[in-house]
């Protein structure tokens with residue numbers, strides 16, 4: 001299945017970045033959004049991202065210009081999806097809206113056009129019910145910012161054709177991404193299940209007064225968080241020993257938070273309008289300008305880290321597998 005042209009529906013946080021990823025891979029991209037302001041700022045946001053990539057995934061200003069020229073922003077969904085090989089929906093995380101947009105896309109596309117949802121974790125079967133041709137549909141979970149973060153979770157549904165999955169893998173690899181297959185249609189796939197298990201405990205620790213939000217974040221960032229780009233959690237289990245993991249989990253697991261609903265602390269904050277950056281207060285105070293500084297620092301650090309990982313052949317399988325044996329060190333938690 002040849003993919004030369006694609007469309008992205010929704011040009012928000014993820015949509016504009018996803019459009020950029022594939023334009024950087026040489027594809028023609030049509031981008032649309034129902035919000036005129038979002039459409040109007042899309043190319044400038046992509047240009048800003050490309051500036052950050054100069055000297056890395058984008059060689060120079062001419063390269064950046066060529067990427068921008070491959071992206072067409074249009075107000076009409078039907079125009080965006082006409083004559084493309086693949087369509088991404090990247091609209092709000094709202095199941096009914098996503099179903100409605102998928103139906104609309106399908107109404108304007110030939111049955112062989114691949115359809116992709118960029119959901120954070122709705123089950124594929126819950127989205128595919130909207131389609132007459134679920135065999136060309138799957139979900140791809142990109143991570144923010146999509147033009148920086150290498151991994152993309154690939155979640156086929158029960159009806160997805162193997163050639164659709166293969167073509168999607170090939171497309172992601174062409175775009176320099178690291179596709180990872182999710183084998184069961186579970187909500188949240190792999191990444192968000194892990195991330196929200198961590199957030200549940202982080203919020204519980206603050207709610208119970210065990211540590212401040214600042215200390216929870218510092219402990220996470222500067223301890224196991226620091227080593228995660230190089231050594232994953234299961235590789236760490238092996239390094240430390242399954243016997244040690246068993247010993248710790250025997251006394252610790254019964255004490256971890258097992259809430260099946262958002263904590264009262266979160267519900268209270270939402271009730272008071274303390275939503276985080278968008279209202280100026282959440283777990284932290286967010287005076288004007290602070291979020292932009294944090295995001296810029298995050299993206300610069302991530303771009304450098306990805307370069308480092310690429311240089312050390314670590315954008316793929318766990319570390320050390322292809323290397324010559326060295327003397328075994330002792331390793332603990």
Ligand SMILES: NC(=O)c1ccc[n+]([C@@H]2O[C@H](COP(=O)([O-])OP(=O)(O)OC[C@H]3O[C@@H](n4cnc5c(N)ncnc54)[C@H](O)[C@@H]3O)[C@@H](O)[C@H]2O)c1
Nearest residue numbers: 010012013014033034035038090091092093118119120144
């Ligand atoms: N933000 C993240 O960190 C992140 C990470 C991974 C996945 N996702 C997922 O990506 C998807 C998009 O999230 P986002 O963060 O980019 O949201 P966003 O709010 O930044 O952007 C969504 C865009 O969709 C547009 N839209 C809504 N209805 C539309 C319609 N009918 N037609 C065309 N455009 C429409 C909105 O105007 C908006 O600009 C969601 O499913 C989300 O769960 C988000």
